[in-house]
Amino acid sequence: MRGTSYIELSRSAAENNFAYLRELVGANTTISHVVKGNAYGHGISTYLPLALELGAKHFSTFDAQEAFLVHRAIEGQGNIMVMGMVEDEELEWAIEHGIEFFVFDQQRLENAIRIAKKLKVKALIHVELETGMNRTGFGKDEFDQVIRLIQANPDALLVKGFCTHYAGAESFANFFRVKTQYQRFKKSVKLFNKSGIESEILHAACSAGAVRFPKSRFDLVRIGIMQYGFWPSTETYIEKIKPKGMDNEDPLRRVISWKSRVMNVKTVKQGEYVGYGMSYLAASEIKVATVPVGYGHGFSRSLSNTGRALVRGNRVSVIGTVNMNLMLLDVTPLDNVEKGDEVVLIGNQGDLSISVSSFGDFSDQLNYELLTRLPRDIPRSVID
Template identity: 60%
Template sequence: MDNTSHIELSESALANNFQYIRERLAPGARLSHVVKGNAYGHGIDPFVPLAHKLGADHFSVFDVHEAEQVLKALSEPVDIIIMGMVAQEQLEWVIQKNIGYFVFDSKRLEQSVLLAKKLKKKAKVHIELETGMNRSGFEMENWPQISRFLIENAAYLDLQGLCTHFAGAESIANHLRVRQQIKNFRKGRALFKNANLKPKWSHAACSAAFLRFPKTHFDLVRIGILQYGFWPNMETYISIAGLEENPVDPLQRVINWKSRVMNVKKVHKGEYIGYGTSYLATQEMTVASVPVGYSHGFSRSLSNSGRALVRGMRVGVVGVVNMNVMMLDVSHLDHVEIGDEVVLIGRQGDQEISVSSFSEYSDQMNYELLTRLPLDIKRRVKTI
């Protein structure tokens, strides 16, 4: 049985976004598709095979569980990097499966050597350098020590990557900080090069850095939000594509979130709608109930402010968003019926509801709303 809503992934939109990204990728650099957070809410199971069909052969995830999901979703081997959590008891499996992983502390590095000896198989490590994010990574004063350790244990460690992460490349307010991080990362690359250590890939750029700092493409870029058809923030869009006389968004949203009208009823002037007294009908109204609420990822903060599409028209949420239900004001539409399609994210006719629009009515970011979409909502692929 399906959930009360479903998600469609558009193959044509994803193909468009891949083309946009590949046209801007530095010559010789490789593209890693970031699918953490259940592929930013799109679903690892449907998204990874779809991306692979369109030429994706390298994926980045946050943890071991996501790496396992990527492997299960594909019948062919691909390169995978785990950027975050690898528990000690999971490390042997990771090495055995030829999966690369970030190393940002000495204990993980030492444990990698011990397990590589046991398995008689090199561990594919990506050494993360702390350049100013102050989240994870080896501190600058420890870089010489780490380089010596890598040389001494070269028989057990395959230096797949040298990497870092920027602290907010999407915002001009962070540019001085990011530029200093770039300088620090270049110092790290030079130190490892002088030690005759040659990582297969140097990588630092996320979607925002990929767009705003092209010199950070190095050998590999890690693209997340951009491939799904969303800009890291409005500032990035304006700086890249929005300054033209007639700006046209070159990206297309891959995700479409849809439900159906559950009930239609009349509400008289002077009556309250839904829980409490947050919305008072100031005229005769027609209200449609939709079986989607905050338990499905439609935030309660969108009460009396969210938007949806019904019969090709934009309609507003009225009353408090419930756990499982929201109400829409469809007074200005003709003949709304039970079963009519409701678009929560995506296009209907000439109208579109983007995830970005949600942030206009709530405190949620693109990333937050997408990754909060429940796992049990059915994801379907709409092929070209």
């Protein structure tokens, strides 16, 4: 059975991005490949074997469920770190299988100690420190209690890392806020070190932090969006590339393409409405192609009468209201459009392309949002 659309991942694009990131962060900094959100829509089960093939050794997820999927996909060939949610009942699985995880509240720390002692295996923890994001992380007023718990349980805990997260490193507007976080993080780590608690690594930077704040790369960087070929923001792209005099040549390449096929072609007479309601009136006789992708597949309803697609090497318009399971394209200018013709929703066809950013602009979505909304059941494959 074939899906109504399919996603292709480019091996050569991913290889290019991995090489660029390695050059960017240097040989001595570990890259943790962030694969939350189903590997930013690229598909954990499809993307992870490719990442391993290209040399990835460390992976970060948001929750334990994602960590389970990564663990199954990599079969012990790398480290896994959970940055967010681990239910109490999932801690035992994580500790037993050597999954690293953030601790940012006393209850999780205490539960980790209890379970680790029961299993007689050390919990591999990353102590998250609050530096100004005000989301998760131990505040300064909690440090003493955290220090006492760690000191009292050396048989149950291995402090793999101290970490924090920057509040919007991708934006110039947050420059001083991030700088302040960087300084607070270093001071906080020193307080733990003075109490005899050392960690194997320090980490604070995501993709934007790694680009804009080189000093904050420390021992590990958590790279999400950039490994897939996207910049965290236009600001980071301009700041990094423009001074190099590269004539806007983007060193990153998009890994993902999203494609479908023409399901049906019909002629609509002048004066007839197209699709639901009356949002599109045929001003002249037009030829309409039906594509079996709609908002139920991640193609936003907000793209009604504004979206674009590629058919037979030409850019065509979405007309009428995007339905749950299909959309309509105006293919009037094209010759011989037929059932089964390739339709590119994101990616290249001939000399033209539809980027995720332009797709997102039309639908008022961030790159991150659009990618992670791509349904998990869309078939995914790796191409050269």
